[in-house]
Amino acid sequence: MEKSTTPPTTVVLPTTAPTSAVPTATVPTPAGPTADGSWNWGLWEELVTSALLGTDRRPPAGLAGTAAGGLPGALLDAAALHTVRRRAGLRPGPAAPPPDPAPEDPRRPLPPAARRRLDQLLAGRATPSPAGRRGAAPDLAELLPQWLALANERGYKAPAAGLPALLDAARARTDLRPQALRLAGPRGLWLARLNPEWRFALRGAGAGGSLPAPGDREAVRALWDEGLFAERVALLSAVRAEDPAAGLALLASTWSAERAEDRLMFVDSLRSGLSAADEQFLEAALGDRSRNVRATAAELLSALPASAFAGRMAARAITCVGLDRTAESPTIIVEAPHECDTAMQRDGLVASPPAGRGERSWWLGQLVEAAPLSCWPLRFRGRGPEEIVALPVADDWRDELHAAWCRAAVRQRDAAWSRALLGSPATPPATGPGTASLAERAQLLSTLPPGERARWVASFIAAHGLSEAFQLLGVCEVPWAEPLGGAVIDALDIAREAGSYPWSFSGVMGLAERCLAPEAARRLESLTARPDEAEDTSPGAGGYWSEAFQRLVSTLRLRTAMRAELLDVEPSPDSAEGQLSAPPSP
Known part of the structure; x- marks a missing residue:
């Protein structure tokens, strides 16, 4: 509520207020109407300043006659009185116009x-359980x-x-x-x-x-010209999903007038529906004044194996990587670039490496990453991805070369190369092909079909347990298909039986609550009982495991009930409509 610009000349306090609430000796003399009838609104600022600095350093002018020992109390009394005066002097503000009626939602x-x-x-x-446990x-x-x-x-x-x-x-x-x-x-x-x-x-x-239909050209144009930035990004994505050519034309119509940070988001939106029709626009974006825009345009062009950009990168890459003709057995030899010239930089290569990286290895990785994977079978005499990845690499270039191939496989969504670089799930990551990085393995898995992805991760868990599989589980389709769900349950059961620290698996257990198929609740019921604790197990681990499996079962049943409610059907007997409170502690 706004303060009136013309405060009243007199203020009448409520008659019910006790007169002893503010002693007359402490009432500051400037508090009240001035000689000309205007109100002394500056007193409040004076009181606030004194309170912040201290009454010893800045006694309020209106309290100057008060004894020194009572200044703090006098200041509070004056502030209380002045607060009432300020409130009494406020006038109601003008009524705001009523908002427009809420729109209809036909759903x-x-x-x-x-x-x-x-x-x-x-x-x-x-509600959490005692002692900080989840319950x-x-x-x-x-x-x-x-x-x-x-x-x-x-x-x-x-x-x-x-x-x-x-x-x-x-x-x-x-x-x-x-x-x-x-x-x-x-x-x-x-x-x-x-x-x-x-x-x-x-x-x-x-x-x-709030977005117009992609086919409504007039509304699309209006929002593109007048909308907020996030609305325009969403609009471009929606139009691209419906008509990639129309989305590209929309972006091209205002491209030169966009800010650099906006151009970055817009060009990234071209991932949706990316095709050879976008090549000319992206080639022009390679000359953009923003380095980030150039890098994104180069990344998108490298995902078009038939583009002129891909051809240039392939020509550079194959001069750096090939077969050693002098070796007794087929061996890959690497000769990293000796410079990063202007043409390479225009094609998106970053000349300065990050701290700790050598320049030549940095340039090599970028070249191989951007080159189309289809160029390597020809370079290696008709060998397929698995045969190429299995070849030894001279002079300790193997890790650098394989890491670049991993990035290329993810960028180009090439399942054949991803399989070759992943290798067998039973092989220890440190000794297998491709990469030992679980984050890069998760990205490679994302290029495989969902069923194959689930089978690969299930085999990995069976061979190496759950401790190494958390990132891999995150890229699997939900709910987890068999045999993945069974592999996770078996691994949790093995960890429980082995007396492992239960809190070490809290992340996987939380992931299982969200990702296991609800039908797994029946199989998990036998694990909710408190197991006998051996001498070599962690104290209290049995109770924790029992509690965690009870929570997992309750969550799966609740998910079943949620689905039934949204389908508006009767929930099954196992779904337990009221799965919101913890079952009795074991």
Whole structure:
């Protein structure tokens, strides 16, 4: 509420206020109307300044006659009195115009059970158990993303009363925003305009149906010319998904006028629907004044094996890597570049290596990474990816060369090269082909079909256990298909039986709660009992394992109930509608 610019000349305090609340001796003389009838509003600033600096260093002018020992109390009394005066002197501000009515959302409402479930999930995490342990109750906050995804798949809209809590949850967790804003729909965006704390929704990726249909050229053009940056990025992605050529034309129409940081995001949007038709535009972007834009354009061109860029990189790469004709057995020999010339830099190569890297190895890695993988079978006399990867590499260039091939396989989404570089899952990572980095192995796995990916990770877990598999599990399709789910359960059971530290597997256990197929609950029930603890096991480990498996079973059943509620069908007897409280402790 705004302070009136013409405060009243007199102020009448409520008659019910006790007159003894503020002793007359401590009332500052400047407090009140001045001689000309205007109010002394500067006194408040004087009191605040004295409170910050201390009454000894800056006694308020209005309290100068008060005894020195009572100045702090007198200042507080004066501040209390002046607060009442300030409030009494405020006039109601003009009424704001009412907001426009909320738009209609044509999607169907949630079933009653699903609506109640959403309220429970938005209420947050289940109450933790004593001693800081998670307890056996499902973690509701971790189930919210799955619930939102399922609700959006079914085409539901959020209940009007739940929109504030939904927007608050999206504000607190960025990972929830795409799905939460999609469920909130146009009414969520309408509400977000009324609260500054929800302004993030207006900067979101066109959530809630705010984007025009890609075929509506007039509306698309208007939003592209006048929309917020994030809306324009979302619009370009949507148009590219529908009509890649139209999306490219939209971007080209304003490219020269865009800011460098905006151009980077826009050119990155061309990944969707990338084809040879984008080559001319990307070639021109290689001359952009922004290094990041040039690097992104080069990365996209390297994903087009038939492009002129790919041909240039292949020509450079094969002069650096080939077969040693003097060796008794086939061996790869490497001659790294001796310089990074202007043409190489225009094609996206970064001349200065990061700290700790040699220049020549840095340039070699970039060349091989950008070269099309199709050039290597010809270079190595018709050998396929597995044969090439198996060849020895002279002069300790193997790790550098294989790492570059790994990046190329991920960039070009080449499953054959990914299989060759992954090797057998039973082979220890340190001695296998390709790379020992689990992060790079996870990226290679992402290029394989989901079923093959799950089988490979299941075999890896069977051979090496769970401790090395956490990153690999993160790229597998959810819910985990067999035999992956069974391999995870077996490995957890083995760890429990071996008396391992249970908290070492808390990350995998949390991942299993979200990713195991709900049908696995029946198989896990036998593991919820407290095992007998041997002398060489960690103290209390048996109880922790029992509690963790109870939580896992409860979570899987709750996920089953959530799906049934969203399908508006009767949940199965195993799904347990009320899986929100912990079962009795063992």
